Amino acid sequence: MQLDFFPSRTLTLYLAKMFVVRIFAVLVMLVLVLMALDLLGSTGKILEPEGNGQAEIIKYVGLRIPQLISRFLPYSVLLATLITLVTLNQNSEVVAMKAAGLSAHQVLAPLLLTAGVIAVISFTFNERVVTRANSTLKAWEAVEYGEIPQQTGTRANVILTDGTNVLSAATLTGSGENIVLTNVTWDARGAGFIVTEQVRAERAVFAAPGWRLENPTRFEVGGAELEQLETLVVGANLTPEQIDLEAIDPDGQSFLELSETIDSFEAIGRRTSEMRANWWHRISGPLSALLMPLLGSVAAFGLARSGQLFVRAIIGMALGFAYFVVDNAALAMGSFGGYPPFLAAWAPFFLFLLVGETVLIRTEE
Template sequence: MSKIERNNRFVLLRYLSGMLLSRVLICAAALVGLLEILALLEQTTPILQRHLGISGILTYAGMRLPFLLSSTLPLSVLIGSLLTLTQMTLSSEMAILQASGLSMIGLYKNLIPAVLIIGVLGIALDDQITPRSEQALTAWWNRTNPHPEDGHFFWFRGKDTLTRVSYVADGGNALQGIDIYSRTPQGLLQYVTHAKNADYTHVTGWTLRHITRVEVKATTAVTLPEQPEQTWDIPLLPKDFIRLSVSNPPLSSGTILGMLRGRLPSDASPGYLQGGLLERFLRPMTLLVLLLITMPVIHIPPRTGIRSWTPVWCLASGLLFVILQGLLRAMGNAGLLPPPVATIPGLIIFTLGAMTALLRNETK
């Protein structure tokens, strides 16, 4: 390959990937903006009731942004790819590229870098940025809540304990209504400890207050003397209790691995954690499948133009893929399917289906 051919290929790669990347980012901005407006319509009244003002509204919107951006990436890639390829087809750019010798596979290869960039961005959002922003948002929301007692209780398990907390206050620095069930190595109940509340300081860590304890023996239960306070030896920080107080919060890979290995308390099943980890790192593959699903629009007949139903079918197929992946993921979370089965088959099925549609159009 000569230097001129390499330069031409680089120019084409930069042009196609840049065009796709810009369209996807525009779609993502539009979708995120719409979701932000809908979220603020619901939360503006509670924010103003807490006397947080405009700064509270902006804080909420800013902390919610990473989660919304991560959630809209698949749809953004689907819509952005459709817009890009349909525009190029209707403006005869695709016909010119095909006449110059660019195959369908060559076109797909030139669009892959943009999708991979978006996929890596999605992994970074899911793994690092979104868990931190959602945790900060939950802590801020809890800290500014004038009635934290309205919060719901939650459970979590440790190595030899099962703990129930009535609610969290002061951004995770205060707990109310703690019940700790301690077990023997054989799994039998040994102690039941109840503390009215607990508070955290950086110097002493967690301190349980107003403690009552019951020791469970073979045939009897003995109530031990009440203690005014006691140090609680638990490797959890206020941010961890904020995370535990939320149903299905975004988790980083380090947190998921710590839960699976038993180093961190967890309220989720191993299947849920394994499925989330697998889905996260398959995000680039998911986006590549969505791109492949939109490829048939390059075969829109010139005479048909915008009257063609091909973009509609491609959009419907992409939405069906997203819905199916979500359904399989939900079944995996419920323990009905193992994590690999809840994540990978949808990718394979829609890849084969999209390739079949493309090859059929190529042979016409």
């Protein structure tokens, strides 16, 4: 038995089933509570456009829930780990398993296996569902929960620079010379990046060169004059190819699509630190579920009647939440170039893997 990493088949299935039930119970609880709180602040904005009603609220819930599941699944695994191990400890089941000759790692093996399966499911779910939900929800929010343009490739909150000038749009649809920008703002800037002229238009299309604003309203800052025009061409140096690259939303792209985008940026010498860190984190993020049984294992061992079970559970929770804090901080550092992208995505994972193993070995093995 000591040479086997897993305990018996019956015990493995028993522990795995217990763990899975608690993971999904905690996840459902978190998602329901957070979704209810989200709706308290969002329902008014969703119902503001004329014609919006219950169907739009249900649509928002359908787009928001995948984001909540993706974000809080690792937290659910952590909390489920603590609940499962504390229950096993209180019922003296851990004592019975160790008395039967199982090591601490063998006790945790079914939980680690389950967490590995959850990590694979999480990665697949993120790629197939969450990225599409992110893209659609951002496009919908950009039009203030109105009608989303039907063209494919809709992107939201596009900001482009032409020298010191800035061209921004609520949505971008199409690609190449067929790009259409909506709710467009053109900020012409002078010395010291001070805005000297601002132009707003409902729509802009490619004018070869530049971008033709349709029925724009121009405001001269210096003279405080407002002028209505039929058309105006701006951004002569902005090509469709540049816009296609600059309007990328990494959260709305799959793993393979993001990889191709990074290659395109690197081919023209553009900075890719943020996207590369995001790309690596697409793998390390779901794998964080594997760490949770290890970090929470401190709650499994030690006699429940010693009075320290609650303290052990708090320590396990503190280790798990410390990982999430360090992971988010490292990813933020990697996004603006403070850390190399690979280090930003993977350093917290390996650091807390060593911490968890050290705590487990020194206390139980």
